[in-house]
Amino acid sequence: MLTTFLVIGGVLVGLVGLLALIVALSARPAPRSRTGNGWVADTGRRHPDAWSAPTSELPAAP
Secondary structure, three states: HHHHHHHHHHHHHHHHHHHHHHHHHHHOOOOOOOOOOOOOOOOOOOOOOOOOOOOOOOOOOO
8 A cells, every 4th residue: 555655656746747847848038138028029010910901111912
């Protein structure tokens, strides 16, 4: 019975350790500056939305 509890405990500890490793490896790096996200180029403009009305920044469709 003690062996059963040790096996179950070892499996649970192993699963928690594996989950912690996955979370640690999938975390995004911290931003390097306060103005940007660090991994996204900061151009000062919004991303063009395909459903929004055309603006002067986008070329007209031929």
